[in-house]
Amino acid sequence: MGPENPFKPDQPTHAEPAKEPSSESRDLQAIDVVRATEIAGFGDLTVVVTLEKKKESRGKQESRNQDFVLADPKTGLVGVFDGLGALKDSDVASRTAALSITSSWDHALASWNGDLDEVDDALIEEFSDTDARETMRKDADLARKSHAIVMSSFWANQAVRATGSMTTACVGFIHTAPDGTRWLVAANVGDGGAFVRHADGRLVQATMEDSSLSRAVSTGALPLERLYRMKLDPSKKFPIKLFGTEVDYFDLSRSIPEPLGSVQEILPLLTVRRVRSGDEILFCTDGIIDKYENVVTEIPPEEQMTADQLDTQTFGEDASDGETFLERVDNLRIHAGFRQAYKITDDSAIVGVKIPEDLNKEEK
Numbered sequence: 001m002g003p004e005n006p007f008k009p010d011q012p013t014h015a016e017p018a019k020e021p022s023s024e025s026r027d028l029q030a031i032d033v034v035r036a037t038e039i040a041g042f043g044d045l046t047v048v049v050t051l052e053k054k055k056e057s058r059g060k061q062e063s064r065n066q067d068f069v070l071a072d073p074k075t076g077l078v079g080v081f082d083g084l085g086a087l088k089d090s091d092v093a094s095r096t097a098a099l100s101i102t103s104s105w106d107h108a109l110a111s112w113n114g115d116l117d118e119v120d121d122a123l124i125e126e127f128s129d130t131d132a133r134e135t136m137r138k139d140a141d142l143a144r145k146s147h148a149i150v151m152s153s154f155w156a157n158q159a160v161r162a163t164g165s166m167t168t169a170c171v172g173f174i175h176t177a178p179d180g181t182r183w184l185v186a187a188n189v190g191d192g193g194a195f196v197r198h199a200d201g202r203l204v205q206a207t208m209e210d211s212s213l214s215r216a217v218s219t220g221a222l223p224l225e226r227l228y229r230m231k232l233d234p235s236k237k238f239p240i241k242l243f244g245t246e247v248d249y250f251d252l253s254r255s256i257p258e259p260l261g262s263v264q265e266i267l268p269l270l271t272v273r274r275v276r277s278g279d280e281i282l283f284c285t286d287g288i289i290d291k292y293e294n295v296v297t298e299i300p301p302e303e304q305m306t307a308d309q310l311d312t313q314t315f316g317e318d319a320s321d322g323e324t325f326l327e328r329v330d331n332l333r334i335h336a337g338f339r340q341a342y343k344i345t346d347d348s349a350i351v352g353v354k355i356p357e358d359l360n361k362e363e364k
Contacts, residue, residue: 029065029091032058036330036352041073045174046354048329052337054287054345067285067349068094070171075105077149079171080192080349082285084259093165097260100159101152101171108148108155119146122187122270124208132272135177142175142183146272149173149187153268157189157260166261168192169268170207170283174275174353182355184275187268190256191286194271195315199278199357203312206281207271212255216242217307222252224305231296234342249342253290277358280325287348288332291339325354 028034034051049069057063066083068091081097083090116136123132123146136143153169160167168190175183186194188207191214197203208214216222221242222230230238234249258266275281292315294308323331329352336348 029068029095030061031065036326036333036350038326039071039073042071042076042353044356046325046352046356047071047078048326048350048352048354050330050333050350052287052333052348054347056345057347064091065347065349066090066094066167067287067347068098068167069349069351070098070102071351072102075102076173077102077105077171078173078283078351078353079169079186080283080285080351081167081169081171081260082190082192082287082347082349083165083167084256085346087165089163089165090167093160093163093167093261096163097156097160097167097169098171100156101169104152104155105148108151109144111151112144112147114140114143116143118150119143119270122150122267124269124271127206127208127271127273129273132183135183136272139175139177142177142185142272145173145175146185146270149185150268150270153187153189153260154266157262157266160261161263163261166256166259168256168259168285170194170285172271172283174281174355182275184271184273184281186271186283188271189266189268190259191253191289193284193289195282195284196273196275197280197282199276203315205310205312206273208269209309210257210269211253212243212257213249213252213309215257216240216252224307225299225302227307228296228299228305231294231342232299253343275355277355279355280328281353281355282329282332283351283353285347285349286343287346288336288350290343290346291336291341293341293343295341325352328352 028051032053036048036050039047049071051065053065066085068081070079081094083094170188170192172186186207191209191211194206195203196206230249237246237248239246292311294311329350333350
């Protein structure tokens, strides 16, 4: 896949928490609620982060937020990480992943040899713009950084493996091309995700979820009619040939086939798509996303069935005119906490990135 990772980070411990990549020294994972905070140093981009521990963990210093946020002005990298809750030290895993990605970034950039094959292998056509590959062939810096996000995620898998735990990751950056256009590049491992809210209010999913559920649906192993039946009775076991056993909806939706820390080498799912002035990009862990899951109350006619898990009509629906971007990010976290979905409450993390509005340029 590439050269060995030269970065061997000191593994953070509970007694001596590592400094987060945004240069903050506070141990954010021990705080019940980290209200939305703007991170300086990203040029004309507005970058906001927020964290919240699940209700059962609040007030307990020994019970830490397993999620972690990345907002590093030096590299331009942003993202969210979610340690797998069933494993010990999953908070260490999420923090280690962020540290590894940022610390190996320069070497990942230098490892680029001009070959687009590895980027092509990871690119998600469904969520990437149709001209993403052609754009990278014309913009070597975009191709180089896209390769670097794949390589740094690959190396982070090795670093997290050393912790004995695992984590998901959705990490990326905003690239400005020579012609002034802006591009979101995001690498996803697991069930976190990035979403783009356009200036006209439309919300689109920007990354593909990598879970057993999404794999089963995308490969046809889980027909939509069966998916709806499972969601009607999410604790009932159904036979799924792909897994060779009976599973319920909770089993599928919570299962991450290859998180960071896996024994097997991982290849993150890569998205490259154009963003425009006024767009808002939201990187979210599943503690936010799950609260906006479509809940099935009846099985619709076959022609109306869809595999969509996110109810985009209500995602951030409480936004109001006159809110600042910081307030919208904070309110998304707050209102998600009041929503009901299939899953139990969970830790949550959001990193928001806003593209500045250019009132003097009409974008095509």
